[in-house]
Amino acid sequence: MRLLLLFSFLPLAAADFSGQKALEYTQALVNFGPRPSGTPAIVKTQAYIVEQLKANGWQVSDDAFSAKTPAGTLQMKNIIARKPGLSGRAVAITGHYDTKRFPFPFVGANDGGSSAGLLLELSRSLKDRSFKNDVYLVFFDGEEAVKDWTVTDSLYGSRHLADKWQAAGITDRLTALINVDMIGDRDLKIVNELYSSEPLRRVITQAAASLGYARHFNASDLPIEDDHVPFLRKGVRSADLIDFEYGPNHAWWHTPQDTMDKLSPASFEVVGRTLAEVLKRLDP
Ligand SMILES: [Zn+2]
DSSP states (O other): OHHHHHHHHSOOOOOOOOHHHHHHHHHHHHTTOOOOTTSHHHHHHHHHHHHHHHHTTOEEEEEEEEEEETTEEEEEEEEEEEEOOSSSOEEEEEEEOOOOOOSSOOOOIIIIIIHHHHHHHHHHHTTTOOOSSEEEEEEESOOSOSSSOOSSSSOHHHHHHHHHHHHTTHHHHEEEEEEEESOOBSSOOOOEETTSOHHHHHHHHHHHHHTTOGGGSOOSEEOOOOTTHHHHTTTOOEEEEEOOOOSGGGTTTTSTTOOGGGBOHHHHHHHHHHHHHHHHHHOO
């Protein structure tokens, strides 16, 4: 009786981020096949992402736009999930869900798949958690160059949303934006990305260390242009978590070898649980 009473007063444990579930979300995305911007496959992917986010109880909106690319005008769409808080401030976890267009079959399990799979599992594992900050989960379209990477042929979605959020005053409320990319690699070595905000990198490093994950972080120092850069340009404290050593000599990156068998649930779990801890630490 007494025991039962005690148990009834224990707070409900928040759902832990599951690496296995993140892997399953990623598999569901990969099942749509190659998912370049402006294709029927990415439209199906968008519907799936929206459906999952709504099922997990998040407010969902989209940021649709036409992008001028070397392949002509393409329709693109960022998907934005929001969990409102009361602090008046906001934090965002972001990642891209498009895959690069190639003449060969490219399903982008890690590059485009893992980032979106991780965000979906965050939406599930955080659904019953409350934060004082608004928490945004943003799925970017058009991260990949349609042809070759240049300032105008890359980061279509993040450049569009950074402009839009600046105009709406949201960048002023945003205390941190953390982007993830290629974090499913079973041999997880996240770089110390040099454009990223130094104080935010410190928060992430400390959160990872507190969970015993230090060995997976700061493997090398490397500047990488990714979806965090347009927000850095707006003065938003931003960071990028990316593993840029995918396979022997990076041989699986942007090749048909970027498939599900290269990923591991443990890697998703390292990044997902670190981010959950960072969200807690950033809350006022
Ligand atoms: Zn890529």
